[in-house]
Amino acid sequence: MPIIEVKNLVKQYKIIEKQDGLLGYFKNLIKPQYKKIIAVNNINFEIKEGELVGYIGENGAGKSTTIKMLTGLLTPTSGKIVVNGLIPNEKRIQNNKNIGAVFGQKTQLWWDLPVIESFRLIKKIFKIPENEYRKNLKRFTEILDLEDLLDKQVKNLSLGQKMRCEIAATFLHNPKIVYLDEPTIGLDVFVKENIRKFIKEINKEKKTTVILTTHDLKDIEDVCDRIILLDRGQIIYDGEKQKFKDIYGKYTLAEIIVSSKNLSVKDKLQSNVFEIIEENEKEMKIKFKHDETTIVKIMNDISEYCVIEDIHMRESELEDILKEIYKGAYKNGANNDSIRKNAIKKI
């Protein structure tokens, strides 16, 4: 049985449409004009216990709105959410016992008190048994390296230190589900790695279901098994991470440094096995698939127009694939589903 079940979920906001000028201001006071915005448009998914799900999309795609609905902070306009057998916005407090959440910069730690005080409070609020609390605290301190931080006041911690404590606080009561809304925002590489490692280990140990939204795709690459990709309120991909890469992204990127190039190669050279993404006088970016052509052939073709000096190649990463998807979707001015899906297939 899935631990999270989302069916035909829709969230519509009503916002006041601002009118210009003084007259508009008075008009707004008397009879405001409302505009409807659909943040989440008919999405469906199921998440099983112990899954690590990356919930991704651009800013404003509806990620945070979904997370807020899953935690019960927002009421869906229509559709059904069942989390752990409960409807979150109706049984919020009961639901809160089973979940943990990190919301970007907002904290559950008490600003002017030492970190350990907040942990003790969480122990009281969630009624964590003493030995469980000790065990968790010891384990988390170890993985997240909190030893020296626990006695410090929260306000004296750096962003990364704060986030490490925050993450520990979120997992302290052994939640079944944890929502992490951009937990790595603004952190340095080491802290990010630390946090990723923590999420993976706890997931393995306790079968905690984790839903992670982030703009850092390294997080997803490293942590998640499954991706749900959201675009303008709709799910455009839901499935395994590896499969996602296989379908959309089995290509190689090559950066070729060239010299004595005076004409646009792109205009001269038409090929259906590789594509020139970018070019200028010194550099060309090329995308191709290994099973269709080889770099030697491409270099052969290009060298007719210029001198090749150096070459860098790398396999496409999640980031490249997503960039392509977003770009594709925009290029078509896509507003309906089919066009956007085509855009994805093209890649």
Next chain:
Amino acid sequence: MVQTMIALGKMQLKRYNIYKSNFYLFTFNRIIEVVVYIFVWQAIYYQTGNAGGFTIEEMTTYYILVITFSSFALWGINEDMAHSIRNGQINRELLNPISYFKYYFGVNLGELAFATVVGFATFIICSFFWQLVLPVNLLDFILCIFVMILGVPITFFIQMIVGTVGFYTNSIWGMQILRKAIIQIFSGIIAPITLFPLWFQEISKWLPFKELIYTPVNIWLGNVEMNEIFFIIIKQIIWGIILYFIARIFFNHAVKNITINGG
């Protein structure tokens, strides 16, 4: 549940403890207030030979007690709550496994504990400088404290109502001033209620504010009849229930509003 609330109260008290100067400054403040009021009434008394129907000792005791008790009625979680609504911290607080009311009631206990500490210090220091009238019997003292304690939920619910206004406006500063002004005038902080017009006294008899400070102080001074105290306690309980429901309904409406329209 009670344990959780006490834990929250302790947290809040610890916050005050972090900044040690808080205690000294607040206590100093209170004492200055006492001095100002006492000087004014001494001036009146020595010129007219009368201090609003009280003896000068009674009046001095009245103000020392009023100021000692006033922190219970005036301080609280209002600012914390408004702050949390404005910066979105409320989303975090709504994810606690206890209700928002209980959460803040717990925090409020911490405020009260701090008010008690400051009040006690104010009282002790003032008692060095002025001759105080003590309760004539132990029962008066106990009833005074009892009526004070019954005022705790009333103050809390009023604060929740004022705090909830923060959902609809971006600042509750004006509401705060209003709340404080009402409590100051109706609970006898500014002057004993018996000095005000009769119609005002009649209104204040039915409102819950008088019992926050004025009535307990008068019980201490032995100015309240036993059968009156009975009426007062019933009145407080009824007001407590009424304010609870108003606060609850208003707050739930506000939360429903943000969960539908987004924060």
